[in-house]
Amino acid sequence: DIARTPSTPDGNPEMADAPPEPTKAPQLIQREDYAPFAWLVPEVALRFDLGIERTRVHSALTVQRNARANTAEFIRLEGDGITPLEVTVDGEAINSWSMDDGDLMVPLSGDTHQIEIVTEIDPSANTQLMGLFASNGMLCTQCEAEGFRRITFFPDRPDVLSVYSVRMSGSKDQFPILLCNGNLKASGERPDGTHWAEWHDPWPKPSYLFALVAGDLVANRDTFTTSSGREVELAIWVRDGDLERTDHAMDSLKRAMKWDEETFGREYDLDTFNVVAVSDFNMGAMENKGLNIFNTKYVLADRATATDGDYDAIEGVMAHEYFHNWSGNRVTCRDWFQLSLKEGFTVLRDQLFSQDMGSESVKRIEDVRVLRAVQFPEDSGPLAHPIRPDSYREISNFYTSTVYNKGAEVIRMMRTMCGPERFRSGCDLYFDRHDGQAATCEDFITAIEDGAGLDLRQFRLWYRQAGTPKVKVRLEHDGDTATLHLSQDVPPTPGQPEKLPVPIPLRLALFDRESGEHEGEQLVILEHAQASLTFSGFAAPPVLSINRGFSAPVAIERDTPVEDLVFLAANDDDPFARYEAMQDLVVAYLRDAASGALASERRAAGQQAILSAFASAVTDEALDDLMRGELLILPGHSYISEQLAVADPLAIHQEREGLKALLGSRLQTEFAAMHARASAISDGSDAVARGARKVKTQALVYLAAGVPERAKEIAAAQYDTATNMTDRLGALMVLAGLRSPERTDKILDFYTRFRDNPLVIDKWFAIQAQSLHPDVIEHVKALAKHPDFNIRNPNRVRSLFMAFTGAPQGFHAASGEGYRLIADLILELDPINPQTAARFVAPLGRWRRTERDRATLMRAELERISKAPKLSRDTFEQVTRSLG
Ligand code: 0A1
Ligand code: ZN
Secondary structure (H helix, E strand, O other), rough: OOOOOOEEEEEEHHHHHOOOOOOOOOOEEEHHHHOOOEEEEEEEEEEEOOOOOOEEEEEEEEEOOOOOOOOOEEEEOOOOOOOOEEEOOEEEEEOEEEEOEEEEEEOOOOEEEEEEEEEEEEHHHHHOOOEEEEEEEEEEEEEOOOOOHHOOOOOOOOOEEEEEEEEEEEEEEOOOEEOOOOOOEEEEEOOOOEEEEEEEEEEEEHHHHHEEEEEEEEEEEEEEOOOOOOEEEEEEEOOOOOOOOOOHHHHHHHHHHHHHHHHHHHOOOOEEEEEEEEOOOOOOOEOOOOOEEEEEEHHHHHHHHHHOOHHHHHHHHHHHHHHOOOOOOEEEEEOHHHHHHHHHHHHHHHHHHHHHHHHHHHHHHHHHHHHHHHHHHHHOOOOOOOOOOEOOOOOHOOOOHHHHHHHHHHHHHHHHHHHHHHHHHHHHHHHHHHOOOOOOOOHHHHHHHHHHOOOOHHHHHHHHHOOOOEEEEEEEEEEEEEEEEEEEEEOOOOOOOOOOOOOEEEEEEEEEOOOOOOOEEEEEEOOOEEEEEOOOOOOOEEEEEEOHHHHOOOEEEEEOOOOHHHHHHHHHHHHHHHHHHHHHHHHHHHHHHHOOOOOOHHHHHHHHHHHHHHHHHEEEEEEEHHHHHHHHOOOOOHHHHHHOOOHHHHHHHHHHHHHHHHHHHOOOHHHHHHHHHHHOOOOOOOHHHHHHHHHHHHHHHHHHHHHOOOOOOOOHHHHHHHHOOOHHHHHHHHHOOOHHHOHHHHHHHHHHHHHHHHHHHHHHHHHHHHOOOOOHHHHHHHHEEEEEEOOOOHHHHHHHHHHHHHOOOOOOOOOHHHHHHHHHHHHHHOOOOOHHHOOOOOHHHHHHEEEEEHHHHHHHHHHHHOOOOHHHHHHHHHHHHHHH
């Protein structure tokens, strides 16, 4: 890790005499270079003497020559920032070991050996939050992807599978609870105030799934009886005081366990399943075998402090981590290029679960919205990569929306092409064939081919090629025949100038304009660059509904007549397609308006169509409020930018706000009535009450843009009378964007009410940082100096600065001040937590697709970062790729 350069004798790298060296390019790891490891490590025995500032680790490895690999005279055990205090081989201390780039090289002559190594680490100094670290007086680990090597020397790669036995000991006062993977075997106390626990995990696993937790925790306990009748002890561990907020997480876990048995035939395989919540965590959660570790954000919820969105996210993440027990743990990845094997598949599984728990169509719309807002821009920018990347310098940079969300879409297409039953057979075969193995994406595809009876030869291109395919659609009508012309183009991406056509499954229907009906949906697979399909029996030109349910993760390019979009928005029986028609209507208008391509007549006509579509969506009594809420969400800023080769972020922002203002003022009566109607629905956690909350805040959003004086009053009242966080935060969000005394009042009130709850204070930071307020930059600067801001806590950093990148008038301020703020943050955060710092590079990396003056400013900030003397591997890689 180039973040750790050799230090001067007094240990302070700043004191070095030599001028700072420029960052050297870290090694490029390539997928094609995969080779199996020379050794097997069937068993690992670990002993931990735990302390916040000093933890001693004793590791005993049983190693055997791997008959399937090349022979070697030594074993390379990876290390990162650690030194061996003792090394023994077969019980004898040796000094013939050496170090190579942080790794421990131990010469070995026989076929089987026992290696023992002692290391010591300081968890309190671990600000990267990788390996063993301290969080609020508790010790916990994060080993995926390459954190285990920060604890002890080990072949830290996912294709080395071992059975772990762990003994942990420490002060009973400080660490009353001692947890590890697998099952608890024994525990005891000593007279000196320490205690110990022994854990054994019978399932062979790679080191990235190792986990340990020691701390003062309390548990919400429950049990689950599996389909074969085994009783599993469940526990969710949190800090004292948080226990009352764990019920939703527990319910979600039990629902997920049941669903996986019913839907995928997957049963849990240990006697206990522990979940621990920590407040300092780089990601959402981690699927360590039998001991999941979660960001508190995805565990803790009650109605006063968590929004409906938080409840959904907890359910989804709980399910995701639990589902990894099969898709990830029982069958793991051969190497990190195969990450989507476990992540894409597990995201699909958690999406299908959430679809089954709530509204299928609303969940689908939400998932597509995220894909378009995050993955599409990634796929069209400098960081574009296939769902199975070809190379990386730092694997943490590849935990991306592409690997996760596009990965899920790719597997979903397989399911669409064969149907749920055949897909299930394919999955059964995959789990059966590869249980206990470290597999590849290719293994998965082959199992689906064999088990589901699909031919996926050409489909494999989805794993190899980056970029969002563009599908051009044209419908012709002649006599009684409609002809559909389709063509596809996969755009060039970094390192991939030429692309081949991919199979694109498109669900489509042709509507009769008069009756508003169609004769059944069809599935068409576009396999070539072009295809034409004819449909007879249409005396009049039909209305085409295509890519229904978002059957393929592509961008449809089509000049759909406005009246067809209005028709589909009102009549389509596929809820996603209905949403899509509304989006298309708005996207086309905003795209043209923001690029100055809208003459005044077309502008007026576009506005008129949007107004009437919104008016029907607000008043249509056949819609439930959850779906209505989706129809009323305007396409996001980043998705609109995607439609333009080069975008002016401020123009998009102004047009988008202008449209909101128009809708808010012209439909003032309708929105106010909708707000009043929804406010009268009694509070609760059922779908009706949730829908009411969703449209209530949406009404406020439009009213705030159109009639701010009126909106302020309604929002302040909603804030004051709120009995749940959804209503309160919705009102605060709207007020945060307005200049008014109510804004100041409520922001202060919110802080005072919730100052003791870090997750709610995260919301308080985020709502101000992402607000529509013209002074957002000043607000963010002041918040960065707030006593509650803490650069070491990733949740807090994201809630202030990631939120800010979503405020276009601030982040894209013409002065360049927004870009500078983010670049300053990256430089300050990089030495503390490189993984989190590197995540902030992407917003600056969009410069090529941004208007010229701003592009220059964005690029200049990237250059400034790249010249910093000691960049981490993480940030170095992202900045270099972004400069291109
Ligand atoms: N496998 C986890 C994601 C994860 C990856 C890296 C981490 O390191 C900080 C943590 C979590 C998942 O998909 O949920
Ligand atoms: Zn995952």
